[in-house]
Amino acid sequence: MNYSEKVMDHFQHPRNVGEIEGASGVGTVGNAKCGDIMRIFLDIDENQVIRDCKFKTFGCGAAVATSSMATEMVKGKTIQEAMEVTNKAVMEALDGLPPVKVHCSLLAEEAIHAALWDYCEKNGITIDGLKRPKNDISEGEEEEEY
Numbered sequence: 001m002n003y004s005e006k007v008m009d010h011f012q013h014p015r016n017v018g019e020i021e022g023a024s025g026v027g028t029v030g031n032a033k034c035g036d037i038m039r040i041f042l043d044i045d046e047n048q049v050i051r052d053c054k055f056k057t058f059g060c061g062a063a064v065a066t067s068s069m070a071t072e073m074v075k076g077k078t079i080q081e082a083m084e085v086t087n088k089a090v091m092e093a094l095d096g097l098p099p100v101k102v103h104c105s106l107l108a109e110e111a112i113h114a115a116l117w118d119y120c121e122k123n124g125i126t127i128d129g130l131k132r133p134k135n136d137i138s139e140g141e142e143e144e145e146y
C-alpha cells in the first residue's frame with residue numbers, strides 16, 4: 001500500500017495529540033467494523049473561533065494522520081467554517097489516501113462534528129448543516145468490500 005509523504009509525516013509525527021481540560025466541546029465516535037475510536041477536544045473562544053483542538057485515538061495509521069491534519073485545519077476557524085473541513089478536504093491536504101483507507105478519514109470528520117454538536121448543545125446554538133452525530137460511523141453504511 002502506498003501512502004503519501006504527508007500521510008507518513010502526520011502518522012509518524014502527529015500534531016495535536018492529547019486532551020483539553022475543560023474543553024468547550026468533546027466528541028467521541030467509533031467505527032464498530034474496525035473497532036477504532038476517535039475523541040476530539042475543542043477549545044472555542046467567545047467569538048466562536050476554535051482556539052485549540054486536540055485528539056486521542058485508538059485508531060489505525062490513516063486515522064492518526066487524518067486527525068492530525070484535520071485538527072491543524074480547524075484551528076483558527078470559526079465553528080461554521082470548521083464545517084468545511086470535510087474528510088475530502090483533509091484527504092486532499094494529505095495528497096490522498098488509498099481507497100480502502102478512505103473510511104478512516106471519516107472518523108476525524110465525525111468526531112469534529114460530534115465535538116461541535118456538544119458545544120452547540122451546551123451553548124444553545126446551532127450550526128448550519130450540522131446533524132446529530134452517530135456514535136458508530138459504520139452504522140447504516142453499505143457493506144464495503146475489503
Ligand code: FES
Pocket residue numbers: 031034035036059060061062063103104107
Ligand atoms: Fe479503523 Fe482505519 S481501520 S479507522
